[in-house]
Amino acid sequence: MRKNILRAVAVFLLFILSTGIISAVSMESPRFQIDNANVNSASGNKSSSGYKLSDTIGQTAAGRFSSSGFIVRAGFQYIHSIIPFQFSISDINVNLGTLAPGMPSTATTVLTVSFGSAGQYQVTAIEDGPLKTLNDANTIDDTTCDGGAETCDESTAKTWSSSSAYGFGYNMSGDDIPTDFTTASHYRPFPDRTEPTPEPAAIVMSSVNVGRDRQATLTFKANISPIQPLGSYQTIVNFVATPGF
C-alpha cells in the first residue's frame, strides 16, 4: 500500500517536473541567449552581451528587453497588445461587367481590419493608372463626379449621379471611412501613382479606436460615354493597411 502511494507521488512529481521543463525553453550560443516563458511562442526575455529583446509574438504579454548593445520592444507598450494586425479584402477581382454607355456599372468589395487591442490604423488606396485596355490604347478617365459645384477629387467626395458624367471612381460606406462620403452617391477618383507627379495615396479607412472587424464597403463605379472604344478595361488598386506608431 505504502509502496503504491510512493509510486503515485513519484509519478506525480515526475509529471510536474517534466511539465516545468517543457514550459520554458532556453536557447543560447556564444553570441546570444533566449529565455522563453512559453514554448508555443517567441515571447519572453531575450538577451546577450549585444542586445535585449522584447516582443509580443506568441501568447504572452508585451515586454521590454535590454542589454549593452540594444533594447527592443514589440507591440504597443501602452496597451500590451498580443493580438495581430489583420487586413482582409473580400474580393480582389472586382468585376464591373460589360459597360454600356450612360449605364453606370458598380461592384463592391469589403475591407475589414481587425486590431484587437491596439486600435490605431489606416488603410490607403492608390491605383496603377486609370482603367485602360490591355494594350494601353484606350482609357476610361477617373471621374470628376457631376462637375460644377459637384466636382470631386482624390480627397473630396461629391455627388456623382448624372448618367452623362463619365469616368471611374469609388464610394465608401461602413466603419472608419472618410467623412465626406455622406451618401451612397458621393464618389471620389482614386489617386494615380502613374501620374508624372505621383499623387499621394488616399486614406479610405482610419481609426484611433480599439477595434475588431472594422468593416467598410468600397463600391467601384464606371460610366462610359457613347464614343468609348470597345475593350476589356482593367486597373489595379493597391490597398495598404498600416498600424499607427
Added chain:
Amino acid sequence: MKKSTLIAILTIVIALFGVVKGVLAQQVSLSISPPIIDAVMKPGKSIMVAYNIKNSGDPVIVNTRVVSFEPRDNFGNVRLKDKAIGPVRFSLDNAHLELEEPFFLDTGATQQLLLRMRLPENVPNADHYYSLLVQTTSPTTVEGVASSRARATIGSNILITVTDSGVIDIKPRVTIFETLSKFKITLFGKSIKIFDSLDKVPVVLYIENNGSNKIVPGGKISLHGAFGQSADYEILPKNILSNSQRLIEATPSADLANGLSLPPTSLTLKGLFIGKYNLSANINFGENSPTVFGSTIFFGFPFKILGGVIFIIAVTVFLTKRFSKDDED
C-alpha cells in the same frame, strides 16, 4: 424515386461546391504580428526579430519589403515612402526566403519571417523609421469585362534609435495646451475660456519633439476646481517621432476621431463645472529626462441652469398674474 432524389442532391452539391467554386470571390486576409517594433541599437550591432504572417484567406502569393515612413499627421499615422532610406540593412534569416522575392502562402498557413536588422559601424546617432510590408500579387486579368483588381498590403512599423552611448536626445516642448471653448472673452490681454456648467470640456495638448530621437511621454493632466475638486488623468505613452509633434492622449477620454466636425482632443472633461478651474500638465519622458509643464484655466458658468430657472420663474409669474387677473374678473 430514391435514385432521382439522390441525383438531385448530388447535382445541388456539385453546383454548390464544384461549379460555383470557380466563380467565388477571391478573398485576401493577412495578419502580421507584432504590429510594431521599437529598437534602440548601437552602431555595428545587428538584431533579428521574428514576425508571424498568417493567411486566413484564399491561397496567395506574397512578397515582402521594407520601406521608410514619416509621420502623416499629428495623430500617429504613417506616410510610406517608396524605398528604405537610411543606414539600416535589412535581410531575412530564413533559409529559403529573401526580401522582395515572392513566396506561396496557403489558406490557414503561417510563415515566420526572421528579419535581420544590421547597423554598420560609425553610423551617426539618429532615428530611422521603417515599415515591413507584406504584399499580395495582383490577380490575373479577366478578359471581356471591365474589372478592377486589388492588391493588398499589410505593414508592421519598425522604429530604430541609433545611439552609441545609450543617451537619447530628449528635447520636448509643449506647443498647445488649452481647452476648446465656443465662448472666449479677453480681459487685460488674457483670453478667458468659458463653458456652460453642463457642457463637456475638450482639452488639447500637443508636444513637439525637437530632438533627433523619438520620445515617449508619461505623466498626467490634473484638474483643480475652486471648491477643492480635483482629478488626475494619466497620459498614454505613445511615440512622438523625432522632429515632429503629436496630440497627446490622456486616458480615459481622449478622442482623436471626435465626431464629424469636432477636432481631436487629448481629454474630454465631464461634470458640473462652476467657477474657476486650473488644468495642469506634468509630462516626463523617462528616467533622468527633462519634465515639461503646461497650464491653462477655464471657467464654468451655469448658463443653461440659470436660463431654465429664469424661464420657470417667468412662466410662474406670468401664470400667477394671469390667474390673479381671472380671479379679479
